[in-house]
Amino acid sequence: DTEVTQTPKHLVMGMTNKKSLKCEQHMGHRAMYWYKQKAKKPPELMFVYSYEKLSINESVPSRFSPECPNSSLLNLHLHALQPEDSALYLCASSQEDINNEQFFGPGTRLTVL
Amino acid sequence: LAKTTQPISMDSYEGQEVNITCSHNNIATNDYITWYQQFPSQGPRFIIQGYKTKVTNEVASLFIPADRKSSTLSLPRVSLSDTAVYYCLVGDRLYSSASKIIFGSGTRLSIRP
Numbered sequence: 001d002t003e004v005t006q007t008p009k010h011l012v013m014g015m016t017n018k019k020s021l022k023c024e025q026h027m028g029h030r031a032m033y034w035y036k037q038k039a040k041k042p043p044e045l046m047f048v049y050s051y052e053k054l055s056i057n058e059s060v061p062s063r064f065s066p067e068c069p070n071s072s073l074l075n076l077h078l079h080a081l082q083p084e085d086s087a088l089y090l091c092a093s094s095q096e097d098i099n100n101e102q103f104f105g106p107g108t109r110l111t112v113l
Numbered sequence: 114l115a116k117t118t119q120p121i122s123m124d125s126y127e128g129q130e131v132n133i134t135c136s137h138n139n140i141a142t143n144d145y146i147t148w149y150q151q152f153p154s155q156g157p158r159f160i161i162q163g164y165k166t167k168v169t170n171e172v173a174s175l176f177i178p179a180d181r182k183s184s185t186l187s188l189p190r191v192s193l194s195d196t197a198v199y200y201c202l203v204g205d206r207l208y209s210s211a212s213k214i215i216f217g218s219g220t221r222l223s224i225r226p
Contacts, residue, residue: 045215091156106156
């Protein structure tokens, strides 16, 4: 299985809502990532988990809260988002080394109203 | 931090060889060069990675001159399905340097019949 899955595919939420994005991989990868991608822009790294521990937080606002319940799962909890947070949220995983080949999921298209 | 510069867009025709160059003048000794391909509304897909000289796989070739200040992704005999955005990344594969995961601005490649 060489696939990273993400749910939901699309999400519309209000600024007062709480929602979660889910990512799953079964390739035995020990590094997992969250990226944010605005239209016609490159992906921007948000968080990196290594061996289920948060190793990198790229100064992301606290309204985004990542969680890694086990080695196969990665969540991104969303609370009190702003309309400018609307974007494609991508999950990726890789072998132990950072910057090694990353496998990306299809993303969750988030719209904040 | 190695910054990359790529052409914003390129056009070519089916069956042609396409070469996309990435400039990274301040590449560090431990940095690798990685290329990803991204189709609309999908996550990026790893194409190739290299450190020096030439790397070839079933999809592409990567040419890196001796000074490593640039690299060229070569796509042989392109087809319409190669129409996508191509990103160049330069970064250290060491764990502590994860914050160097920065996608370049990308090259939008359009293939015509």
